[in-house]
Amino acid sequence: MGRSRVTIRDVAARAGVSRQTISRVINGSASVSSETEANVKAAIAALGYQPNAIARIMARGRTHTIACLSPNLTDYTFASVIEGAEAAVRGEGYFLMSSSAPTPDAFRELLNVLVSSARTEGLMVFNPFADERHRFMPPDVPTVLVGARPRMGIASSVAQDDVEAGRIATAHLLALGHRHVATVTGPLAEDCTQDRLAGYYQMLLQSRIAYDPDMVVQGDWSAKSGYEALLKLRTSPVMPTAIFAQNDQMAVGILRAARDSGLEVPVQLSVMGVDDIPLAAHFEPPLTTVRQDFAAMGREAARLMIRCMEDPAAEPEHVRLRRSTYPAPAAV
Amino acid sequence: MGRSRVTIRDVAARAGVSRQTISRVINGSASVSSETEANVKAAIAALGYQPNAIARIMARGRTHTIACLSPNLTDYTFASVIEGAEAAVRGEGYFLMSSSAPTPDAFRELLNVLVSSARTEGLMVFNPFADERHRFMPPDVPTVLVGARPRMGIASSVAQDDVEAGRIATAHLLALGHRHVATVTGPLAEDCTQDRLAGYYQMLLQSRIAYDPDMVVQGDWSAKSGYEALLKLRTSPVMPTAIFAQNDQMAVGILRAARDSGLEVPVQLSVMGVDDIPLAAHFEPPLTTVRQDFAAMGREAARLMIRCMEDPAAEPEHVRLRRSTYPAPAAV
């Protein structure tokens, strides 16, 4: 394919018209006679001409490419959002370049390579407040924050309704009759954690259950941290009879710790997760969880992104997805 | 950032030299006097100049971008390979555009949009033989097949040593004393399935165990298919005492089906998986599995890709990763 590709010149020569006319045809401009158009299309087909995307970018000054920076690409929740966003932007003629930026430094480096070099014209940032990376966000590039509350003036944002997720999870446990409901949180710096925690508090308040600081243990989303959280909870003056784990991985760790300590779930302890990760139904006992629609979140991020790229003057928009569903549909 | 960016012209004007000299400095050409170089660098810093990547691509005729087409982006095994490849190509100054192509049609469409438009100069194809997509692969583009045996003359390929994985898994079960060892496979069209199956046969042969067609059940990698496979095995004349599931998801489905049918694992049935997915250790009972190093696979794919992009005359190279390890390192 390399250098010997068919160009617009070749097509023009073959069709006996100017390059402009070819350009008009491939761009669907109205002002081409149907005769010429047919001619040109024949020439295009005969030569197997494909417009060169880079040249078009160059001439138009728009790359139609979006940088998508996530702490990693393997976490199921991130990957699902990326997959949803990728398909959605592609449907609108855009492209997503997704990269893993595990640290703020990596993030900054990527910004340089992808954004400052004008290789991408938009930026999707996952979990901007999980660490210090938000400090490096360029002020003058269309940006969508994913999984964050609207904190930066200029960027749009999309997040699940995590308050609602927290409420649903807590309400479910309270409805089972539990009065001592603990929660294992994500890192407290993250908006997501704060919101799920808010939902938890709201439901406790509504049930007139006094707040007990021993019932809130900070984790880091990992199964290991869930495991350790249960061990810690076991040492508290009042052992909870139910735990709202703020994500499924920690819930799984809690289930395992419960098994290891001879606690029977759900007889002695109820556990509730959030996310509905794959195989959630296959744990023992099956994970009860609040489903989040990550693909929808990706699609929404795509929409916001395209909106602010196509209309830079548009006000930032902030979306909360109100779609947490419980119970998560059963899987075998 | 839009149209008002600083260009090489501005820097040239400010430094009082030609654009060419600026180009030489930013490309690290030797033939620039250290005095001019310092001057230019000062001008670059003063103006905050960043070379425009698209213009460089245009002038050099190389996009340095690789299209990575996978059936999806969420499957842990794919995502891990992508993550490894993405970081590796980036380290070499390349970029990965990863897209999900669930069907051959989607695959073909993506080829058009990404490859024929000269937007990308290399192609990584995951599981090319899982369906008919390999028929659409362009013959004249540097290509690396991921998770496939070398079947296309022109492309390089990288795969795990799946024969070895099959041997390890089967050997483990045989070493436990089992004589009736079944296997639940992936789709038979996939090389990976065939290879793991070959490893299985080899070990049976070595143990002088007669081949029993009832002991081979085809699945589709999903937990559901594992579940159903066990139900099917239960109806066979001889019930196996051990099952080699060709991936962890199916193994999890088997574990669940065993629980549901009152079979005690591992007392009445041993189960072995492959992949070492996250949380493998958290199933009940914990999953015994053969670890695969997917990140390494991604890095290797990156190396092969870059090699054949930088030297189109190079012979295709075919890599088998010999790193299946058992037991998989324990996780909490």
Add this chain to the structure above:
DNA sequence: GTGAAAGCGCTAACAA
């Protein structure tokens, strides 16, 4: 409805 000219921002090839 069509074509000519100019240029996107950079680099390659040649001169000086």
Add this chain to the structure above:
DNA sequence: TTGTTAGCGCTTTCAC
């Protein structure tokens, strides 16, 4: 060591 001249392949004025 440096500058000049031509592009890369396309789109975008603006004529005609």
